[in-house]
Amino acid sequence: MEIRYWNQRLETLPRHELRQLQLERLREVVGYALQTPFYKKRLPKVGISSPEDIRSLDDLKKIPFTVKDDLRQAFPKGLLAVDMEKVVRIHSSSGTTGIPTVIYYTADDLDRWTDLLARSIVATGAGPGDVFQNMMSYGLFTGGLGVHYGAERVGMAVIPVGGGNTQRQLQIMRDFRTTVLHITPSYLLHIHQRMPEFGLTPADLNLKKAWMGAEPHSENTRLKLQELFGIDIYNSYGLSEMNGPGVAFECVYKNDLHVWEDGYIIEIIDPRTGEPVEDGQEGEVVFTNLIRHALPLLRYRTRDLAFLHPDPCPCGRTARRMSRITGRTDDMLIINGVNVFPSQIEEVLMSIPEVGTNYQIHLSRHEGLDRLTVKVEIYSKLFTGDLAALEALKNKINEKLRASITINSRIELHEPGSLPAIEGKAKRVVDEREKL
Amino acid sequence: MKIRQISVFLENRKGRLYEVCSLLGQAGINIRALTIAETESFGVLRMVVNKPDEAISLFRKHNITANLTDVVAVEVPDRPGGLAEVLKVLSDGNINVEYMYAFVEKFSEKALLVFRFDDPSGAHRVLTSAGVTVLTEKDLPNL
Numbered sequence: 059m060e061i062r063y064w065n066q067r068l069e070t071l072p073r074h075e076l077r078q079l080q081l082e083r084l085r086e087v088v089g090y091a092l093q094t095p096f097y098k099k100r101l102p103k104v105g106i107s108s109p110e111d112i113r114s115l116d117d118l119k120k121i122p123f124t125v126k127d128d129l130r131q132a133f134p135k136g137l138l139a140v141d142m143e144k145v146v147r148i149h150s151s152s153g154t155t156g157i158p159t160v161i162y163y164t165a166d167d168l169d170r171w172t173d174l175l176a177r178s179i180v181a182t183g184a185g186p187g188d189v190f191q192n193m194m195s196y197g198l199f200t201g202g203l204g205v206h207y208g209a210e211r212v213g214m215a216v217i218p219v220g221g222g223n224t225q226r227q228l229q230i231m232r233d234f235r236t237t238v239l240h241i242t243p244s245y246l247l248h249i250h251q252r253m254p255e256f257g258l259t260p261a262d263l264n265l266k267k268a269w270m271g272a273e274p275h276s277e278n279t280r281l282k283l284q285e286l287f288g289i290d291i292y293n294s295y296g297l298s299e300m301n302g303p304g305v306a307f308e309c310v311y312k313n314d315l316h317v318w319e320d321g322y323i324i325e326i327i328d329p330r331t332g333e334p335v336e337d338g339q340e341g342e343v344v345f346t347n348l349i350r351h352a353l354p355l356l357r358y359r360t361r362d363l364a365f366l367h368p369d370p371c372p373c374g375r376t377a378r379r380m381s382r383i384t385g386r387t388d389d390m391l392i393i394n395g396v397n398v399f400p401s402q403i404e405e406v407l408m409s410i411p412e413v414g415t416n417y418q419i420h421l422s423r424h425e426g427l428d429r430l431t432v433k434v435e436i437y438s439k440l441f442t443g444d445l446a447a448l449e450a451l452k453n454k455i456n457e458k459l460r461a462s463i464t465i466n467s468r469i470e471l472h473e474p475g476s477l478p479a480i481e482g483k484a485k486r487v488v489d490e491r492e493k494l
Numbered sequence: 495m496k497i498r499q500i501s502v503f504l505e506n507r508k509g510r511l512y513e514v515c516s517l518l519g520q521a522g523i524n525i526r527a528l529t530i531a532e533t534e535s536f537g538v539l540r541m542v543v544n545k546p547d548e549a550i551s552l553f554r555k556h557n558i559t560a561n562l563t564d565v566v567a568v569e570v571p572d573r574p575g576g577l578a579e580v581l582k583v584l585s586d587g588n589i590n591v592e593y594m595y596a597f598v599e600k601f602s603e604k605a606l607l608v609f610r611f612d613d614p615s616g617a618h619r620v621l622t623s624a625g626v627t628v629l630t631e632k633d634l635p636n637l
């Protein structure tokens with residue numbers, strides 16, 4: 059198999075040199091962290107008051123974990139380590155309590171991030187001459203833009219189409235002879251189902267590869283999709299706290315994802331004790347971002363469950379491989395790639411007087427896209443008998459929910475007592491989406 | 495002059511309308527007029543019954559969401575143009591009709607219609623001064 063590198067020296071750096079590089083970069087980011095109100099308070103308590111206090115990589119273990127809630131508490135500038143004048147990009151997302159989180163990037167941060175995406179892309183064998191159709195959402199979501207810039211850097215022809223509109227996607231694929239897609243597994247499946255409608259088969263297209271991310275899926279799904287389209291599919295992993303996509307990516311061997319360890323220190327911990335698990339054991343993935351200076355994050359708990367492969371990959375890269383995500387440590391829902399917590403929905407519903415205490419969150423999939431239906435009971439005492447008032451209530455619930463979780467939902471009104479009651483841990487979330 | 499209409503919230507579920515109506519039947523409450531306003535996911539059943547107070551307490555007891563709204567019951571000559579005459583009176587009097595529906599049975603040569611107005615008192619004044627008969631709730635048990 060032909061192995062191509064973007065930066066051969068870094069990608070095949072002997073482990074001891076890689077660790078030395080990690081140490082140097084860790085000292086650098088600790089220096090930036092100490093410029094933030096958040097870490098300025100936290101790090102001296104564990105004996106780290108200057109970058110020199112990090113003597114070896116083992117000293118990382120002294121640093122307490124950073125969690126999602128810390129990011130919310132620090133909103134908007136508690137984790138900002140540089141002058142706003144140095145910031146050239148802001149990505150933001152909503153949180154469980156309605157308090158958003160924010161990630162800042164300097165021009166150099168974006169440059170380093172882009173470089174890791176270029177590396178990821180080349181690892182899959184893509185490059186100049188490829189026509190790349192980016193079907194991930196652009197905007198505040200990091201999935202679209204991150205890969206976009208990486209693809210430009212390696213010299214692919216990038217079509218920034220974004221998500222949705224199957225007919226147009228297919229037209230573009232056909233007209234521009236697209237060779238590479240960046241897409242979620244459910245949308246790729248949907249595209250296949252819709253092709254006959256437009257008189258197309260995969261043979262009419264020029265697809266060669268797809269990068270698949272933003273949604274957990276099984277190996278069987280990958281195999282099935284590869285067969286349906288006759289293409290190679292590579293798994294992608296990232297999260298905006300670690301810049302976005304390009305934290306870990308599969309190489310041509312498609313045997314789980316190389317974590318770019320010169321950019322991110324990965325730890326796998328027992329989510330209950332916080333202690334490291336044994337090599338090869340599954341646990342919660344914890345990352346330290348070594349390449350972002352505007353907003354440093356040390357030992358960030360992702361709540362994703364995965365394990366590390368102890369054995370090297372035949373491609374010669376020294377970056378270890380992590381498994382695909384096997385689960386979550388919390389109940390977070392991923393709806394069309396957007397992270398939503400049931401507690402966010404509950405909080406909104408409970409703020410509306412006309413809504414009773416029972417509700418149900420229902421997830422289904424239509425035409426490759428997730429659909430969120432929120433079933434609520436109306437509060438009898440506020441029933442006026444007016445149909446228009448009920449319609450207005452539905453709109454109000456949807457608007458308020460959208461303000462919190464950023465996505466649209468279908469609202470169903472139900473009679474009091476008709477939904478499963480609170481007692482006995484009622485099943486609040488009914489997920490009918492087919493597991494991929 | 496005003497009579498009380500009962501509005502019942504109905505979720506979109508098979509057999510729900512039947513359950514609500516049979517509950518009234520078992521309690522010996524007669525439905526005089528009814529209509530259903532529906533959306534894709536729920537509906538509101540509106541009705542005039544002979545014993546509204548009993549009906550409301552019955553619904554409360556069975557955890558059925560219901561409330562009372564004031565409507566006006568109007569006698570309309572049962573001949574071509576009869577309804578148009580009444581509507582013209584209202585239109586000339588600048589009275590807005592939110593919705594209207596008919597009684598289930600016919601009791602005389604006149605048809606009976608239930609009107610919901612945004613201004614019930616104004617509607618009553620306009621109708622009676624034009625000689626249109628407006629029923630009171632006391633008339634209902636005798637129907």
Ligand SMILES: [Zn+2]
Pocket residue numbers: 309310311316371372373374375
């Ligand atoms: Zn490899």
